[in-house]
Amino acid sequence: MVAPLYTTASGLLFHAGKILVCTVGLPARGKTHISRALERYLRWTGVKTTVISLGDYRRKVLGGAHQLPPDYFTLGEKSPETIKLRERVLEGCEQQIWDFFNAGGQVVIYDANNGTRERRNAVAEKFDKGGIHYRGWDPEKAVADYYNRIKDHERHYQPVEETTWPFIRIMNVGEKIMVNNIQGYLQSRIVFFLMNIHNRPRTIYFARSGQSLIEHSYKADSDLSPAGWEYAERLKEFVLERRAKSLEQRGINPAERRLVIWTSARRRSHHTAWPFLTHGPNDPSPPARVKVIERPQMSEINPGVWDGLTPEQVRKYYPDEWERFVNDPYAYRAPRAESYHDLCVRLEPTLIELEREKEDLLIIGHASVIRCILAYLIGLPASEIPAIEVARGDLIEVVPTSYGVYSQAHHFWDGPGRAANGKDEHNFYENYAEDTRGKRRPEAKPEGAAEPAPIAA
Numbered sequence: 001m002v003a004p005l006y007t008t009a010s011g012l013l014f015h016a017g018k019i020l021v022c023t024v025g026l027p028a029r030g031k032t033h034i035s036r037a038l039e040r041y042l043r044w045t046g047v048k049t050t051v052i053s054l055g056d057y058r059r060k061v062l063g064g065a066h067q068l069p070p071d072y073f074t075l076g077e078k079s080p081e082t083i084k085l086r087e088r089v090l091e092g093c094e095q096q097i098w099d100f101f102n103a104g105g106q107v108v109i110y111d112a113n114n115g116t117r118e119r120r121n122a123v124a125e126k127f128d129k130g131g132i133h134y135r136g137w138d139p140e141k142a143v144a145d146y147y148n149r150i151k152d153h154e155r156h157y158q159p160v161e162e163t164t165w166p167f168i169r170i171m172n173v174g175e176k177i178m179v180n181n182i183q184g185y186l187q188s189r190i191v192f193f194l195m196n197i198h199n200r201p202r203t204i205y206f207a208r209s210g211q212s213l214i215e216h217s218y219k220a221d222s223d224l225s226p227a228g229w230e231y232a233e234r235l236k237e238f239v240l241e242r243r244a245k246s247l248e249q250r251g252i253n254p255a256e257r258r259l260v261i262w263t264s265a266r267r268r269s270h271h272t273a274w275p276f277l278t279h280g281p282n283d284p285s286p287p288a289r290v291k292v293i294e295r296p297q298m299s300e301i302n303p304g305v306w307d308g309l310t311p312e313q314v315r316k317y318y319p320d321e322w323e324r325f326v327n328d329p330y331a332y333r334a335p336r337a338e339s340y341h342d343l344c345v346r347l348e349p350t351l352i353e354l355e356r357e358k359e360d361l362l363i364i365g366h367a368s369v370i371r372c373i374l375a376y377l378i379g380l381p382a383s384e385i386p387a388i389e390v391a392r393g394d395l396i397e398v399v400p401t402s403y404g405v406y407s408q409a410h411h412f413w414d415g416p417g418r419a420a421n422g423k424d425e426h427n428f429y430e431n432y433a434e435d436t437r438g439k440r441r442p443e444a445k446p447e448g449a450a451e452p453a454p455i456a457a
Helices: 031-044 054-062 080-102 117-129 149-156 184-194 226-249 311-317 319-327 340-356 367-378 382-387 425-431
Strands: 018-023 049-053 107-111 132-137 167-171 176-180 204-208 259-263 290-294 360-365 394-401 404-411
Touching: 018 031, 018 117, 018 184, 031 049, 031 107, 031 184, 031 340, 031 367, 049 054, 049 080, 054 080, 054 107, 080 107, 080 117, 117 132, 167 184, 176 184, 204 226, 204 367, 226 259, 226 360, 226 394, 311 319, 340 367, 340 382, 360 367, 367 382, 367 394, 367 404
Parallel strands: 018 107, 018 132, 049 107, 132 167, 204 360, 259 290, 259 360
Antiparallel strands: 167 176, 204 394, 394 404
16 A cells, blocks of 8 residues: 555655665656656655756756856766866765755655766765665666767766666666666565656546536435536537647647546446547547546545535534544544545555556546545645645646646536535535645636646646
8 A cells, every 4th residue: 555654753664764766877768757757656655755856956056058168968088177067066966865865855866867887886885875775777768869968978878787786777668677686665666666657748637527416425326417417518528629729739630649538436427428438410520539447446535424414514413523624634534434545545556557548538536536636646745635626617637747747727617516616515525625835726717718827846
């Protein structure tokens, strides 16, 4: 089981000690993409993790490439000035690594080329003396060359073949993986995660299911109301229209790319996806390629004995439990219910499948489930998960990139089932959202409004 877990006196989890993960590979091979994805996953598990990028630090300290000596990126003989600059950057970057470990961090992902055996051994030996476990991986995804310095690096690059230190060697982002001397649970989890990711561009959409006949009952599992079916049709139109526009801007024919839709096994969730499987007179021709998958793990949070109660009723009948719930809505579990932590544990296999999915993905789900998955993608701490507002009638669009994700929300529905604040007081345990410090919410925009600036996270 992996999810935001617990804290310890040392701040270290899984009895794994402190780990330095060093990327190894030529420029433009996917190192940063993998680094950020691994950081996101480890933080989700509760491990204090950060990415320290040599390139980012160099640009911060010395400026852009045009401000550097011409021999800075070439391997071989260098001027004394260049040697001093490179040593200054290396020492400063390594000091950032030490500072993070000394402040209680557990895993540092050192995003740099580390392309020679001499350099790799120097880093490993230095941190090994300080009690830091060392691991390296070697992404070799061949992409279009950028900057002339890549060819120079290719002449001097030495693939990871030495077996002195643990390493994971990844060819073509998962096509082939070599593992050497991996030890312990946390290192094994890192290997497992890296075996399931890719770097194919895609967009992930989120939308709540339509209104149901019995909206406030978890046990009823009722079907969509007439307004819910109208919502489902409008969702289909809006998603296909927006996705087609996005793909065409990238030079891709929408008819050639499949849209995968995930729903829960609850009626109101998977019935909201039914219109995507039909072709109406107003639909684009040829029909969109769509695959719908039901995922039972994506059912909404179980409210237990609070099912169907309003906050006022819970305060009256369960005053002690209410007080504990308000103090910690993420970890507290109502009687015979699930906590948000329980839900995160349940969703962990779904997150791995999310990383594996290469097609554009639409998740039609419940507010509590969408909160958890969004928090994973955006990188929010566990304590903020219950505070993410997910309104019915908003389509949330998330685009993973090498340096994080861009997210924005688009408003498409104002019909029945959309409360002013996106919540139903009779189903508050599912839709509970209180203001917390640092809360983020993608800003929704009305149809036809100008595109909002993407939110970097």
